[in-house]
Amino acid sequence: MNVAKTNMAIPDTETQPTMDNFKVFPKHIGVWQGTWIRLDADGKEIERFTGVVSKKIVDNQWIQTNTYQFADGRSVTQNFVGILAGKGSIKIESNEPPFSNYTAIAEEYGDDLVIFRIWDKATGVLLGIETINLSENNTCCIRTSQGYTAEGKFRGGMMIVERKIED
Structure with missing residues (x-):
């Protein structure tokens, strides 16, 4: 058999990063339930609601669905898809407003921490930073x-405590 020489590199699939081989993201797979507490710029509570978050890896993509329940009976669902952005890094986007206007990168650090940064797609201005820390043998998630604001002024924060309810 005659094999032609080529300069094209053949990818080594064993060294290519896959989300299944990340250190932190696979620990988040499952269904999580918790409470979100939104704070204004002075630290005053302005809203509290519950949510259920489903996280999974399908075909090397991060698939996440957040469903929020509010005291007034409203329910809101948001869907996100993440693609590999590098070793330990996922670029997360959504087709649904307002998140369709944002670009987000989630990067894992150490064995339990993810740092999530969100930018405005049109301006490139950083709009948010979130830390996501696993604890209690990966059954509790503290966010x-x-x-x-677009001008860089602190507008508020959020505290989220979630418990894994399903693998």
């Missing part, structure tokens, strides 16, 4: 976030 804190900071939100900023």
Whole structure:
């Protein structure tokens, strides 16, 4: 058999990063339930609601659905898809407003921490930063976030405590 020489590199699938081989993201797979507490710029509580978050990896994509329940009976669902952005890094987007206007990168650090940054797609201005820390043998997720205006002024934050309810 005659094999032609080529300069094209053949990808080594064993060294290519896949989300299944990340250190932190696979620990988040499952269904989580918790309470979101939104705070204004002075730290005063302005809203509290519950949510259920489903997280999974399908075909090397991060698939996440957040469903929020509010005291007034409203229910809101948001869907996100993440693609590989590098080792330990996922670019997350949504087709649904307002998140369709944002670009987000989630990066894992160490064994339990994800730092999530959100930018305005049109301006490139950083609008938010969130830390997501796993604890209690990966059954509790503590999330804190900071939100900023387009001018860079702190507009408030959020505290989220979730418990894994299903693998």
